[in-house]
Amino acid sequence: MSDLVLYHAVPSRSMTVHWMLEEVGEPYDIELLSLEAEDHKKPEYLKINPMGRVPALRHGDVVVTETAAIIMYLAETFADAGLNISPGSADRGSFLRWMFFAPVSAEPSVLWKAQGDAVSGLEYQPFSDVETVANTLRLALQDREFIVGDHFSAADVMIGSTIMWGTSLMPVMPKHPELIAYWQRLEQRPAWQKASTADRALMK
Ligand SMILES: N[C@@H](CCC(=O)N[C@@H](CS)C(=O)NCC(=O)O)C(=O)O
Known part of the structure; x- marks a missing residue:
């Protein structure tokens, strides 16, 4: 068994981690959970993630949950893969910004819209609407190949997955040409192709 184990379900956010693992290029194993069969609520898995959600990553004795945390953990731990932007780099602030933007600002705005702006009357809403999110991403991606700096990084895995999800799997995000082209x-990328082909096979 590899040192790295992804607790995975398809379709789910763990597909983002699957892609990242392919980008990293280290050997890993997959523990496939069926959300339908509620494997993620069984005592065995709750020991890994008491939240009863996927993804989770085990690396030796270390367990990491939360997609963005897992992506950063992999980027930092396997720095030779070149997917991290380290403290001290001029692009570090931008890297952190987009790593957090995906789960904290973009993802809730997509879910909110997909459910018909279902919850109303809340005093506080800690994220903006999906139109504002998409426009912010459009501006950030104007004339840029990557979301940060001049090379592919873990931030592209987070932002790319979020855009893919918001424009195709749960298509409520405005399809600005900049987002689609990105x-x-x-x-x-071969890593995405490999992970998504494997995931499609798992879905059958
Ligand atoms: N904040 C978590 C969210 C994880 C999450 O909600 N995962 C979904 C699959 S995409 C899940 O496990 N759902 C199972 C359930 O709701 O019971 C992350 O980013 O990893």
């Missing part, structure tokens, strides 16, 4: 570039 994803079309990313989906050519």
Whole structure:
């Protein structure tokens, strides 16, 4: 068994981690959970993640949950893969910004819209609407190949997955040409192709 184990379900956010693992290029194993069969609520898995959600990553004795944390953990731990932007780099602030933007600002805005802006009357809403999110991403991606700096990084895995999800799996995000072109570039990556082909096979 490899040192790295992904607790995975398809379709789910763990597909983002699957892609990242392929980008990292280290050996890993997959523990496939069926959300339908509620494997993620069984005592065995709750010992890994008491939240009863996927993904989770085990690396030796270390367990990491939360997609963005897992992506950063992999980027930092396997720095030779070149997917991290380290403290001290001029692009570090931007890297952190987009790593957090995906789960904290973009993802809730997509879910909110997909459910018909279902919850109303709340005093506080800690994220903006999906139109504002998409426009912010559009501006960030104008004239840029990657979301940060001049090379592919873990931030592209987070932002790319979020755009793919918000424009195709749960298509409520405005399809600005900048967002579509960005994803079309990313989906050519061999790591995405390999992970998504494997995931499609798992879905059957
Ligand atoms: N904040 C968590 C969210 C994880 C999450 O909600 N995962 C979904 C699959 S995409 C899940 O496990 N759902 C199972 C359930 O709701 O019971 C992350 O980013 O990893």
